[in-house]
Amino acid sequence: MMILLAGVLGACSSMSVDNSYEDSFPAGFSNREYVELHPFLLTLQIKDYVNDYNARLKKEVGISAYNVQVTQDSATLLGNIAVLQQIYLDPIYVGGTAEGWDAGVQDLVAIQTAKAAVAAGSATSADSATAKKTPALWTEVIPFNFIGVADDFTALKNMPIDSMAFSSQYVMFGRTHGWAYRACRPDEANNTARNDLPIKNAQATPAQKGEFVADMGLYCRDATGVDRLIIQ
Amino acid sequence: MNFNMNMRKILLTSAFALSATAAFAAENQAEVVTQQKSLLEKLDSLNAAVLGLKINGKAKAGALASMASSDQFNDESPTQENQAFTDVNLRLTARPSSETMIDVQLRLHKDWQSAYDENNNPIIGHWFSYDGTILNKHVDFNLGYMRVGYTPLTIYTPQTEILQEPEIFAEKRREALEKRNLDTTSRRLLQGLNVAYQSGNVAGVVDNITAQLTGARLRNTAKKYDQVFFDFDFADRYLLGARVGVDAYGAHLGANYVNLMDRKLPSRSKDITETDTVYYDKNMVFSAELGFDSKKLLPDLPITFGLNGEFAMSKWSVDRDFMAKSKQTSYSLQQKNVKGIGDVVYVGISQSEPYVRTNEDYREQDGQSIYASLFVKGNVSDLDFNVEAAYLKTDSSFWSELASSPVYQGHATILNANAFYNNPINAAIMETFGASSLENLYYNVYNSTTLQAYNLMTSENLSNALSSEVEAAEMFARLDNNYKNGHYYRNGYTGNTYKKLEAEKDYLRDLDPSVSLSLPFGLATPDRKGIMAKVDVNWADKVFFNGRVNMLTQTYADYDKWLKSGTPVIEENKFTEFAFGLGADIGAIAALDRQILVQGSFAQAKESAYLKRKTTRIVAGLTADVWGPFALLAGFQQYKKVFDKGGAPIYAGTEELPFTFFVNDASERLIMGGLRVKLASMSYLSLQYGMLTNELQYTYNVGEAMGADKLSITKNILSADVTVNF
Numbered sequence: 001m002m003i004l005l006a007g008v009l010g011a012c013s014s015m016s017v018d019n020s021y022e023d024s025f026p027a028g029f030s031n032r033e034y035v036e037l038h039p040f041l042l043t044l045q046i047k048d049y050v051n052d053y054n055a056r057l058k059k060e061v062g063i064s065a066y067n068v069q070v071t072q073d074s075a076t077l078l079g080n081i082a083v084l085q086q087i088y089l090d091p092i093y094v095g096g097t098a099e100g101w102d103a104g105v106q107d108l109v110a111i112q113t114a115k116a117a118v119a120a121g122s123a124t125s126a127d128s129a130t131a132k133k134t135p136a137l138w139t140e141v142i143p144f145n146f147i148g149v150a151d152d153f154t155a156l157k158n159m160p161i162d163s164m165a166f167s168s169q170y171v172m173f174g175r176t177h178g179w180a181y182r183a184c185r186p187d188e189a190n191n192t193a194r195n196d197l198p199i200k201n202a203q204a205t206p207a208q209k210g211e212f213v214a215d216m217g218l219y220c221r222d223a224t225g226v227d228r229l230i231i232q
Numbered sequence: 233m234n235f236n237m238n239m240r241k242i243l244l245t246s247a248f249a250l251s252a253t254a255a256f257a258a259e260n261q262a263e264v265v266t267q268q269k270s271l272l273e274k275l276d277s278l279n280a281a282v283l284g285l286k287i288n289g290k291a292k293a294g295a296l297a298s299m300a301s302s303d304q305f306n307d308e309s310p311t312q313e314n315q316a317f318t319d320v321n322l323r324l325t326a327r328p329s330s331e332t333m334i335d336v337q338l339r340l341h342k343d344w345q346s347a348y349d350e351n352n353n354p355i356i357g358h359w360f361s362y363d364g365t366i367l368n369k370h371v372d373f374n375l376g377y378m379r380v381g382y383t384p385l386t387i388y389t390p391q392t393e394i395l396q397e398p399e400i401f402a403e404k405r406r407e408a409l410e411k412r413n414l415d416t417t418s419r420r421l422l423q424g425l426n427v428a429y430q431s432g433n434v435a436g437v438v439d440n441i442t443a444q445l446t447g448a449r450l451r452n453t454a455k456k457y458d459q460v461f462f463d464f465d466f467a468d469r470y471l472l473g474a475r476v477g478v479d480a481y482g483a484h485l486g487a488n489y490v491n492l493m494d495r496k497l498p499s500r501s502k503d504i505t506e507t508d509t510v511y512y513d514k515n516m517v518f519s520a521e522l523g524f525d526s527k528k529l530l531p532d533l534p535i536t537f538g539l540n541g542e543f544a545m546s547k548w549s550v551d552r553d554f555m556a557k558s559k560q561t562s563y564s565l566q567q568k569n570v571k572g573i574g575d576v577v578y579v580g581i582s583q584s585e586p587y588v589r590t591n592e593d594y595r596e597q598d599g600q601s602i603y604a605s606l607f608v609k610g611n612v613s614d615l616d617f618n619v620e621a622a623y624l625k626t627d628s629s630f631w632s633e634l635a636s637s638p639v640y641q642g643h644a645t646i647l648n649a650n651a652f653y654n655n656p657i658n659a660a661i662m663e664t665f666g667a668s669s670l671e672n673l674y675y676n677v678y679n680s681t682t683l684q685a686y687n688l689m690t691s692e693n694l695s696n697a698l699s700s701e702v703e704a705a706e707m708f709a710r711l712d713n714n715y716k717n718g719h720y721y722r723n724g725y726t727g728n729t730y731k732k733l734e735a736e737k738d739y740l741r742d743l744d745p746s747v748s749l750s751l752p753f754g755l756a757t758p759d760r761k762g763i764m765a766k767v768d769v770n771w772a773d774k775v776f777f778n779g780r781v782n783m784l785t786q787t788y789a790d791y792d793k794w795l796k797s798g799t800p801v802i803e804e805n806k807f808t809e810f811a812f813g814l815g816a817d818i819g820a821i822a823a824l825d826r827q828i829l830v831q832g833s834f835a836q837a838k839e840s841a842y843l844k845r846k847t848t849r850i851v852a853g854l855t856a857d858v859w860g861p862f863a864l865l866a867g868f869q870q871y872k873k874v875f876d877k878g879g880a881p882i883y884a885g886t887e888e889l890p891f892t893f894f895v896n897d898a899s900e901r902l903i904m905g906g907l908r909v910k911l912a913s914m915s916y917l918s919l920q921y922g923m924l925t926n927e928l929q930y931t932y933n934v935g936e937a938m939g940a941d942k943l944s945i946t947k948n949i950l951s952a953d954v955t956v957n958f
Contacts, residue, residue, distance in 0.1 A: 040570045044578050048566075052583055165563060165579040172565065173577040 024171045026181060026218050026230075031163040033182050034170055037221050041166055042092050047143045049159055054147045066147070073147045078108070078138065086153040087144050093156065094140045104137030111135050177203065178215035184222040191228040194219055285326045287958075293318040294918075294953025300648040302945040309652040315677060316344040323359075332364030335376075341680045341719060349682040356719050358413055374426040380446055381419035382475055385519050385544040385601055386488045387446075388635040389420045390754025392673065395778045395813030395833035398853020398867035400904050400920070401674055408676035412725045414639050421727040422471065424448025439479040439528075442486075446473035450492065450729060468498040469513075471634065477521075482528030482538070486521040492633055500553070506587050510553040511594065513731045517632045519544035535610035542603045544756075548631040548732055549596040555587035599630030603755055605764075614772040621765045628759035628787060636753035637729040642672040646722045647924075647947055649677075657893055657932050658943050660884035668900040668926035670871055671947075672724030680717040749837035749847055750784045750807035760784050762807070776815035778833070783808055788841045805842045811835030811849075819857070826857035844876035861910035865920075873898040878931065889934070897929035914957040922949040 035042050058066040077084060088096045088104065096104070114130035117123040123131065149155045170181060178194050194200055194217070202213045218230040295316040305311065319341045326334040337359035361376035374380075381387055397405070406416060413421055424447045431441040450469040470493055477486030494512040504510060525538040566580035605622030643666035653659040666672065730738070735753070751757045762784030769777040788805035813833030819826045831853045838846040853867040879894040906920030927944040 040573065040576065041578050044566070044568055044570075044576075045581060048580050048582070052581075056583075056585065162561070162581050165581050168563065169577070169579045172579070 025167065026175075029167070029170070029181055031166045034174070035163070035166045037180050037183070038174070039092055041169060042161070043095075045162065045165055046093065046156065046159065050144055050146055050156075057147055069148050073145065073149070074138075076150055077141070077145055077152065078112075078135075080150075081105070083151060083153045084137065084141055087141050087156070088137065090153075093144050096140065101137075104135065104140075108135040108137050175218075176212075176214040178217060178219055178227070180219040180221035180227040182220050184220035184228055188220055188228060188230065189222055191220075191231060194227040194229060197229065283327045283330065285324065287322060287324055289320060289322040290955065290957050291318070291320045292953055292955045294951060296949065296951040296953075298647040298947050298949045300651060300945055300947045302651075302943070304654050304658045304943050304945070306652045306654040310650045311648070313648045313650055314345070315679070317678070318342045318344075319678065331366045332362065335359060335361045335363060339719070341678060343680050346680070346682050346717075353680060353717055354719075370430055370432065372426075372428045372430070375424075377413065377421070377423050378426050378448075379415070379417065379419035380422050380426050380448075380473075381417070382444075382473065382488045382490065383486075383519055383521055383542050383544075383635075384418075384755040385542050385603060385632055385635055386475075386490045386517050387420050387473060388754060388756070389418050390636070390638040390748070390751070390756075391416060391418060392638075392640050393748075393780075394849070394851060394869075395780070395811050395835065396776070396815045396831035396851060396853070397833075398831050398851070398865070399829070399855040400853065400865035400867040400906060401851075401869065401902075404674040408674065408723055409639065409725050411676050411678055411721055412639075412723055412727055414725055414727055420634060420637075420729075422446070422448040422450075424471070437480060439481075440477075441479075442475070442477040444473075444475045447471065448473075468495040469493070470495060473634075482525045484521070484523035484525075486523075488517075488519045488521065488544075490515075490517045490632070490634055492516070496553075500589070504553065504555060504589065506555045508554065511731075511733060512551050512553070513733065514547075514549045515631060515633045515732070516547040517544055517635075518546075533610075534612050535608060537606070537608045539604065539606045541605070542601075544601045544630070544632065546597075546599050546601070546630050546632050548598075548629075550594045550733065551591055552594045553589055553591050556590040557585050558588045558590070560584050560586060560588075597629040597631065599627035599758065601626035601630045601632075601756065616770040618768045619766070621763065623763055624755065624784070625761045626756065626758055630756070630758050631732045632756045633729050633731060635756035636735065636758075638752070638754065639725050639727060640673070641726045642666060642669050642724045644672055644722055644724050646671050646675045646677055646724065647949065648945075649722060653943075656885060656889070657891060657930075657934075657941070660882070660891075661893060661895070661928060661930060661943055664882050664884065665895055665928065667945075668871075668898070668902075668924065669724075670869060670900045670902040671924055671926070674902065675949075676724070677722040679720045681720055682717055748782075748809070749839065749845060750782050750809050759786050761786075772820075774817050774820045776813075776831075778811075778813040780811040780835075781809070782837075786839075786842075790841070803841060806840040807837065808840075809835075809837040813851070827855065828857070829853075829855040831855075842877070843879060846874045846876070848872045863908040863910075864906075865908060866905040867902070868904075869902045871898075871900045885934075891932060891934040893930050893932040895928050895930045897927075899925075899927045901925045911954070916955050918951070918953050918955065920949075920951045922951075923947070924949065 057069070061069070085101060088094045088101055089098070111130055111133055114123065114127040117127045118131045144152060144156060146152050146155050170179065173179075174181070178199060180194075184191070197217070199213065199215045199217065203215065206212065218232065219227045220230050221227050295314065297312065297314045299312045301311060319339070322338045322340070324334075324336045324338070328334075336357060339356045339358055340353060341356075342353055359377050361374055361378060363372075363374045363378070365372050381389070392405075394401075409415060426444070426446045426448075428444040429442065431438075433439055434441060448471045450471055451467055471490065472492075473488070473490045475486060475488040477484060479485075492513070492515040494514070496512055499510050499512070519542050521540070521542040523538065523540045525536060526533070527536040527538075530536070560583070562582050562584070564580050564582065565577055567575055567577050570576045601624075603622065603624050603626075605620050607618065607620040609618040610616075643664065645662055645667040647667070651662075653662060748754075750762075751760065762782065764782045764784075765780070767777070767779040769775075784807040786805040786807065788803050790801040790803050793801040811833060812835075813831070815829060815831040817827055817829045818824075819828035822828075831851070833849075833851045835849040835851075836847065838844075848871070850870045851868070854864065855866075856864045858864050875894075875896045878896050881892045881894045883890065883892050885891040902922060902924050904920060904922040906918060909917040909919075911917050924947040925945070927942060929940065929942045931940045932938065
């Protein structure tokens with residue numbers, strides 16, 4: 001997974017933090033490392049990008065032309081099982097498991113078979129009910145589907161990543177919420193885990209509703225996935 | 233003759249601005265040079281005026297009927313247009329001291345036809361200025377409207393020159409110019425501040441040191457084409473001019489600087505649409521001038537000689553604003569629930585591609601121009617003469633806007649503008665080519681019309697002034713408003729200046745070279761090289777002779793040959809222009825106590841390439857004091873324009889039915905005759921008849937049909953008016 005992320009992020013123009021904001025970051029902060037620890041930030045950005053792209057297309061071509069394209073594009077994507085699988089299994093997109101994929105394909109085939117039966121007029125009542133379902137696979141993949149693009153997986157790989165969004169997120173949210181920003185060094189393996197610090201509870205269950213206590217500590221993540229306080 | 237003098241006095245006083253105009257700037261290029269000079273001298277006595285408030289002016293009441301006939305009118309077309317009016321021009325001058333003066337001019341105009349539509353009549357103020365000669369006569373200033381001239385390559389107004397133009401014509405031309413606040417001098421109408429310093433004699437060596445600074449706003453509203461009421465655009469253009477000069481031993485050395493620029497802020501205060509483009513034009517000219525007159529060094533000789541020369545460098549650049557698509561990224565904090573982690577705040581990115589106002593450099597040109605003239609003038613036993621020979625060379629990339637905008641614009645239909653034509657081509661010719669140049673030169677119509685919702689034009693989105701809905705016209709036609717009347721004119725002159733991009737697009741100028749075929753933009757016309765000569769002779773105010781010869785060339789790209797050979801073919805377009813005029817006061821020659829002035833002139837101009845145009849003008853006239861208060865005025869003018877290669881094609885018609893036409897031949901004639909009666913001191917009755925004929929031969933192309941046809945209009949014009957000067 002780390003290798004894959006590095007590949008995606010390697011495409012970005014600048015991975016180092018902008019110098020003018022250097023003071024806002026702890027020593028050794030890097031966008032790449034931060035997003036490797038919190039890959040869902042990248043996933044959220046990709047989803048937004050796809051959503052944005054589709055919204056602009058809709059505005060550009062008009063609603064009716066857009067709807068025609070949506071129908072065509074859905075058929076294309078559903079017919080292209082290989083692309084669907086790539087997107088489903090990729091950890092930064094859907095991040096599904098092999099078992100999930102198999103179940104999803106079964107579900108998809110069942111629905112398509114039922115639809116074919118309905119179209120042929122030989123549908124049972126169970127078939128009619130199944131034909132109306134949306135495939136679970138489809139619901140999960142749809143946030144990564146560019147309307148009007150045939151090979152969505154390649155398009156997703158080529159999408160520009162804005163790394164500034166990650167560093168900004170750290171400054172505005174991650175840091176005060178005690179998010180780890182780098183991997184722990186071997187000598188930090190025994191540092192206090194964040195879960196053992198009073199701030200954990202202070203943030204999880206504030207004394208008063210709506211109160212927020214900023215976490216002043218800096219954290220690293222050890223090999224087992226535990227966030228530990230960095231001793232400064 | 234008295235009348236003439238008074239008329240001119242009034243006109244010239246209203247035109248008078250106390251600007252320091254050295255070298256050739258003060259020299260009048262237009263009409264009869266000798267007459268003008270004596271008038272300018274008389275200004276001094278006029279200006280030594282009394283302190284306090286003074287009201288002068290001119291009132292004119294009369295009627296003008298123009299009856300037109302043409303085979304190209306349609307059956308329903310009106311053929312007559314009447315004007316019946318009282319027009320009062322009030323000039324209020326207030327002198328708090330002998331040094332400064334406030335000058336306000338107001339116009340009241342009542343059209344009798346609409347007298348009962350609305351009895352209230354607004355006064356239009358058309359001249360506001362504060363002028364003076366202060367600091368012991370060392371500093372002249374103008375604030376407000378003013379007329380300023382620097383040099384022929386910097387600030388100048390190219391004028392129409394018609395040799396020996398008869399009084400009956402000249403008077404009408406001045407009247408048309410006056411309605412637009414213009415005059416026949418080469419100075420330019422501006423509005424702003426002008427300050428000029430004159431040192432006088434310094435240390436007995438230097439005769440004069442001058443320094444002048446001029447700042448003016450050239451346009452702010454509606455001056456692209458002043459055709460639509462409330463046609464405001466946000467163009468904002470300024471002039472900054474400065475000059476210095478020194479005179480010693482009869483020599484003059486000077487430097488002039490003119491800078492014109494469009495301000496961007498006002499234009500940018502208004503949104504533009506995706507298809508709009510706004511151009512910002514900058515024009516800078518620097519010139520050095522040199523003059524010498526032998527009179528100072530050799531005052532006893534009956535003959536003086538000298539030279540005037542100017543070298544100018546120009547810089548012209550345009551940049552433009554337009555709407556271009558631009559990627560924009562905006563960041564915002566978003567909250568999402570992530571499976572297994574919970575609510576996460578992240579930085580969301582949203583990309584858009586809106587149209588944003590973008591600026592880019594568009595065009596830039598630098599050019600040079602040089603002009604030098606030698607003159608000999610003198611007075612040998614009652615014979616005044618002035619002979620000049622000049623050389624001119626101007627780059628095609630030279631541009632000096634304030635020297636290149638003639639006041640004659642033409643292409644308007646002044647009289648019988650209500651006529652309808654029998655086919656779209658004839659109508660299109662009248663819309664673009666307009667009525668004859670003689671009509672534009674000599675006639676003007678000034679109306680005060682009741683304004684109502686019906687004739688108030690507003691934005692294109694509104695069907696009338698009050699509602700965006702299309703409603704019954706009857707609802708608004710009788711609805712009056714508080715402005716009551718609006719003043720409108722049909723006039724062939726303008727004080728607006730042309731930006732280079734506008735001038736480049738004005739093909740019509742090619743078709744009506746009424747200012748000059750070879751120098752349509754005056755001496756600053758780009759891409760000209762050649763020589764000019766002129767002679768003016770006046771024998772004891774009895775016989776006048778004028779002669780002009782211009783031989784100029786223009787580089788000319790022959791596209792026909794270019795296409796055939798495949799390599800650029802640049803040739804020369806040679807202009808040959810000559811004119812001569814002769815006038816004789818038979819009354820003075822025969823030693824009678826009255827003026828019997830007979831005048832005539834002939835002028836011809838042609839070019840060897842381009843459209844192969846050829847213009848011919850024949851002028852004849854009579855101005856005679858017949859008996860007692862009666863004077864007879866008559867004039868004849870024939871003007872013919874031929875385009876051997878056809879004129880520049882004009883595109884017209886509708887989207888469904890487009891067509892092109894070009895005019896290859898225009899023949900115009902104006903015959904005028906009239907009687908002027910002196911009713912009392914400064915009061916005159918004038919009765920005039922005029923016949924104006926205009927015949928245009930044109931070819932047209934409507935797609936499936938091509939052909940040649942003609943448009944011929946004859947107008948009979950009767951006018952009677954009483955003029956009182958006070």
